[in-house]
Amino acid sequence: xxxxxxxxxxxxxxxxxxxxxxxxxxxxxxxxxxxxxxxxxxxxxxxxxxxxxxxxxxxxxxxxxxxxxxxxxxxxxxxxxxxxxxxxxxxxxxxxxxxxxxxxxxxxxxxxxxxxxxxxxxxxxxxxxxxxxxxxxxxxxxxxxxxxxxxxxxxxxxxxxxxxxxxxxxxxxxxxxxxxxxxxxxxxxxxxxxxxxxxxxxxxxxxxxxxxxxxxxxxxxxxxxxxxxxxxxxxxxxxxxxxxxxxxxxxxxxxxxxxxxxxxxxxxxxxxxxxxxxxxxxxxxxxxxxxxxxxxxxxxxxxxxxxxxxxxxxxxxxxxxxxxxxxxxxxxxxxxxxxxxxxxxxxxxxxx
Amino acid sequence: xxxxxxxxxxxxxxxxxxxxxxxxxxxxxxxxxxxxxxxxxxxxxxxxxxxxxxxxxxxxxxxxxxxxxxxxxxxxxxxxxxxxxxxxxxxxxxxxxxxxxxxxxxxxxxxxxxxxxxxxxxxxxxxxxxxxxxxxxxxxxxxxxxxxxxxxxxxxxxxxxxxxxxxxxxxxxxxxxxxxxxxxxxxxxxxxxxxxxxxxxxxxxxxxxxxxxxxxxxxxxxxxxxxxxxxxxxxxxxxxxxxxxxxxxxxxxxxxxxxxxxxxxxxxxxxxxxxx
Numbered sequence: 001x002x003x004x005x006x007x008x009x010x011x012x013x014x015x016x017x018x019x020x021x022x023x024x025x026x027x028x029x030x031x032x033x034x035x036x037x038x039x040x041x042x043x044x045x046x047x048x049x050x051x052x053x054x055x056x057x058x059x060x061x062x063x064x065x066x067x068x069x070x071x072x073x074x075x076x077x078x079x080x081x082x083x084x085x086x087x088x089x090x091x092x093x094x095x096x097x098x099x100x101x102x103x104x105x106x107x108x109x110x111x112x113x114x115x116x117x118x119x120x121x122x123x124x125x126x127x128x129x130x131x132x133x134x135x136x137x138x139x140x141x142x143x144x145x146x147x148x149x150x151x152x153x154x155x156x157x158x159x160x161x162x163x164x165x166x167x168x169x170x171x172x173x174x175x176x177x178x179x180x181x182x183x184x185x186x187x188x189x190x191x192x193x194x195x196x197x198x199x200x201x202x203x204x205x206x207x208x209x210x211x212x213x214x215x216x217x218x219x220x221x222x223x224x225x226x227x228x229x230x231x232x233x234x235x236x237x238x239x240x241x242x243x244x245x246x247x248x249x250x251x252x253x254x255x256x257x258x259x260x261x262x263x264x265x266x267x268x269x270x271x272x273x274x275x276x277x278x279x280x281x282x283x284x285x286x287x288x289x290x291x292x293x294x295x296x297x298x299x300x301x302x303x304x305x306x307x308x309x310x311x312x313x314x315x316x317x318x319x320x321x322x323x324x325x326x327x328x329x330x331x332x333x334x335x336x337x338x339x340x341x342x343x344x345x346x347x348x349x350x351x352x
Numbered sequence: 353x354x355x356x357x358x359x360x361x362x363x364x365x366x367x368x369x370x371x372x373x374x375x376x377x378x379x380x381x382x383x384x385x386x387x388x389x390x391x392x393x394x395x396x397x398x399x400x401x402x403x404x405x406x407x408x409x410x411x412x413x414x415x416x417x418x419x420x421x422x423x424x425x426x427x428x429x430x431x432x433x434x435x436x437x438x439x440x441x442x443x444x445x446x447x448x449x450x451x452x453x454x455x456x457x458x459x460x461x462x463x464x465x466x467x468x469x470x471x472x473x474x475x476x477x478x479x480x481x482x483x484x485x486x487x488x489x490x491x492x493x494x495x496x497x498x499x500x501x502x503x504x505x506x507x508x509x510x511x512x513x514x515x516x517x518x519x520x521x522x523x524x525x526x527x528x529x530x531x532x533x534x535x536x537x538x539x540x541x542x543x544x545x546x547x548x549x550x551x552x553x554x555x556x557x558x559x560x561x562x563x564x565x566x567x568x569x570x571x572x573x574x575x576x577x578x579x580x581x582x583x584x585x586x587x588x589x590x591x592x593x594x595x596x597x598x599x600x601x602x603x604x605x606x607x608x609x610x611x612x613x614x615x616x617x618x619x620x621x622x623x624x625x626x627x628x
Contacts, residue, residue, distance in 0.1 A: 154528070168531065173521070175535040268540050268590070268597045287522070290596035299524045310528070 003134060003333070004061055005093040006069040006085065007047075007054030010107050013084035015050075021074070023048040028121070032130040038072050040064075043132040045125040045139065047100070049117045051107050056097065058134040063089060094138065094329050098322045101146035103156060110156035110311040115146050137332065145325045152321060155314040158307030162300045163197040165307070166274045169295065170198070170242055173272050177203040181239055184208045184225075185253070186246035187215040190276045194244045195223040203242075209233040211247070237262045243273045245281035254282040256289075263289060274300070366420075369413035370434055370468055376406030377465030384458040388532055403461060407445060410438040410468075423486050426494045433471035435495075437464045439502025443549070447506065447542060459509040489563040497557030501611065503550030504583070508608035510543040511601035518598060540597055543604055544590065551583045582607045 008021055023031045023046055035044035035055060042059030061069065066087035071077050088096050096105070101118050103110045122139045125131045131139070150156045159165040167177075174180050182203050184191045187210035195206055206225030210216035213229055220227040228236065237258075247253065254273065263271070273294045275282040280296055287294040380402035413434065417425035425431045444460045517536045520526040534542075558576055562568070586603050589595035595603075 158528075158531075169521075169526070172517070172526070172531060172533075172535050174537045264593065267593050268544075268600075270537055270540075290598055293521045295524065302524075303526070306525075 002060065003056070003058050003090065003093050003138060004064070005054055005056050005088045005096055006064075006066050007052060008084045008086065009052035009054070009105065011105070012086055017081070017084050018051070018053065021053045021070075022050070023053060025120070025124070028124045029128050032125060032128045035073060036130055038069075043135045044130050045121060045135055047118055047121045049114065052100070052105075054100070056093070056135060056138070058132065091326050091330055094326045095322060097138065097142050098145045098149075098325060099318075101142040102149035102318055102322065103146075104149070104315050104318050108160060109308065109315065110150075112150070112156060115143070119143065133336070134333065138329065141325065141329055145322060148325075149318045149321055153314045153317040155311055155318050157314075158310055160304050160308050160311070162276070162297065162304055163193050165300045165303045166194060166244075166295065167197045167201050169293075169303075170272055171201065173270050173293065174241060177201050179205075180241040181205045181236070182207065182225075182242040182244065183228075183233055183236055183240055184219070184244045184246075185230075185233060185281065186210055186248070186277065187212070187219040188246055188248075191244060191246040192219055192222070194246070194274065194276065195219060195225065198242070198244075199223050199225075207233070207236060234258065238265055241269065241272065243271070243282075244276070245274070246276045247281050248277070249281055250279060252281060252283040254286060256283055256285055259286055259289065259292065263292070266291075276300070366413050366416040367430075367472065369409045369416070370472055373406040373409035373413070373437075374465055374468035374472065376402045376409065377461045377468060380406070381458070381461035381465055384461065388458050388529060399458075399461070403441060403445065403464075406461075406464065406468075407438070407441045410434060410441065414438060424491045424495050426498065428474070430471045430474035432498065433467050433474065435498045436501050436505075437467035437471065439499040440464055440467070440505045441502075443499075443502050443506050443546070447546065459513060460506065463505065463509065487564060489560050489565065493557055493560040493564060495557075496553050496560060500550045500553035500557055503546050503553060504604075504608045504611060507543050507546035507550055508605045510539050510546060511604035514539040514543060514601040515598065515605075518601075539601075543601060547583065547587055547590075547600075547604060551580075551587055554580055554583065579607070579611055582610075 008018065010018070013021075025048075028046060028048075031046055032044060035041060035046060035057070038057075038061065040060035041057045043057065045056040047054045047056070055069070055073065064087070066085035067077065067082040069087065070081070070085055097118075099105045101115055103112060103114055106114050118139070122131070126136070159168050170177060170180070177198060180203055182195075182198055182205060184195045184206060187208060191208070195208065198206060204224075206220070206223050207228050208216045208220040208223070208225050209228045209230050209232070210219070211230050213227060216227040216230075219225075243254070245254065268291065271292045273282050273286065273292065275294060275296045278297065282294050282296075284294065284296075286292055380399050383402070384399045414425050417431060421427055424435075426435050440460065441464050444464075513533055514536060517530060517533055517539065520530040521536065533539075558580060561573075561576070582603075586595070586600055586607070590600055
């Protein structure tokens with residue numbers, strides 16, 4: 001199997017090293033030409049993202065030391081660069097690509113962005129006529145495998161950031177967020193991120209309240225919400241669904257005394273409170289009230305970490321799936337190589 | 353003589369439809385339960401398709417049996433349980449699609465399956481019952497009462513799902529099951545509407561029971577009134593907002609359990625008085 005991969009990634013190199021070897025998307029056509037100019041390279045493709053720069057090649061460069069490959073491509077290396085490179089051949093290379101496309105090699109396991117990045121890299125290589133039948137087959141297969149791994153395992157499921165965990169919880173409490181009334185207390189960075197997360201998932205009634213009314217107005221404008229004065233936010237409590245607090249108050253501003261009388265008029269509507277302030281803005285005892293759910297930063301962070309752990313545990317299942325596809329691809333490649341060397345290979349070539 | 357034999361054969365063979373329905377429900381509950389708790393991808397159409405298939409089998413049975421007995425087929429305990437399972441499935445199919453509670457099927461199918469198997473365990477004489485003239489009040493009484501039980505069963509299941517969701521939210525350690533069950537607000541609404549639906553139907557069933565035109569068994573009436581009052585009390589507390597949602601959900605389960613466990617109470621509905 002004369003398919004190889006030479007590269008460096010977040011697992012082998014720091015960001016300072018990675019940025020030196022990155023290939024910008026605009027520079028890809030020229031880089032692909034340079035890649036194909038290396039002796040023995042018949043087909044080539046470059047995947048360059050912020051976390052990895054990888055060269056996939058088909059041809060007679062298999063078993064080439066990675067440092068020599070990089071030396072030839074970049075035309076010069078630093079003395080301490082060598083340990084950052086890796087080289088993979090045959091099944092190892094195929095397995096690696098399938099894992100990359102499935103998000104299993106990503107810094108955030110299961111993230112989906114890499115799928116699109118590899119797809120774009122493949123499109124550029126095809127446009128530049130840098131790929132042939134082997135790499136075409138390999139990359140098309142990798143997209144199929146990537147989709148299958150994501151749909152058959154939980155490798156990409158569960159939120160892994162505090163903001164998306166909070167929005168997921170809100171959706172599990174209320175269903176669609178379109179009709180939910182949300183108040184964001186505080187207008188700092190955290191509040192802004194939360195407000196944006198809610199807006200992205202369809203929330204339309206976002207109210208922002210802050211001690212500085214001007215700042216509240218700015219955030220309200222950015223999130224398509226409405227600003228309310230800090231002294232007035234409690235009046236909105238009766239028909240409130242979600243409260244996000246992120247103020248710098250030194251003590252709890254939402255207490256049992258304030259909440260209990262309001263709850264009597266709310267019926268069976270749940271109330272979801274997200275307290276991302278330190279020190280906390282909401283009295284923890286409020287969580288004990290019926291139909292009220294208070295999640296602070298620790299609780300959200302713990303959920304995000306559990307999701308990440310769960311994703312990592314799914315990697316084994318993904319590997320089993322990938323192993324099957326690697327074998328399939330290997331068979332195809334061997335069969336294809338036999339056809340190429342058999343008498344009448346040109347006919348076989350055309351038929352394929 | 354020959355026709356009697358064929359009639360008896362069909363009468364017994366129609367139970368095969370309930371076997372088929374039971375297979376569908378057991379299969380659906382095994383599949384949906386496995387996918388839910390193992391965190392696997394669930395094909396909702398497969399579960400839904402199996403529920404529909406089970407429902408169609410039950411409907412065919414009730415159609416054949418109704419034709420045989422010449423009235424609403426609730427003449428013995430086997431038919432009562434089958435009708436109850438059918439009612440519950442019917443309401444699930446209506447409510448499930450309306451309120452996007454497809455996962456209610458995970459909880460409905462095992463219960464429908466258990467009811468079907470329980471029904472099949474009930475012996476039948478095998479003889480074709482004598483056709484009686486139809487008493488519309490009796491028909492209305494029995495069918496409304498049992499469809500009401502179906503609604504109460506689903507209210508209890510929605511309540512159970514609510515308690516699972518609520519518990520996970522309160523402990524702040526929601527599992528993967530939490531994210532696959534319906535939103536808690538949807539469950540509250542579904543529980544409430546199912547309770548109202550069941551209560552309305554049960555009230556009609558009770559009222560029509562007084563119109564059958566036979567001697568009233570006050571013991572049975574008292575039992576029915578207790579159930580009616582309990583559900584009425586839950587709904588009243590809900591209107592007055594004097595009961596926590598958690599308690600409404602808990603009582604939906606307890607009162608339905610009471611309804612189901614009171615064997616003689618169920619028999620009350622199944623023991624159809626002779627039509628005059």
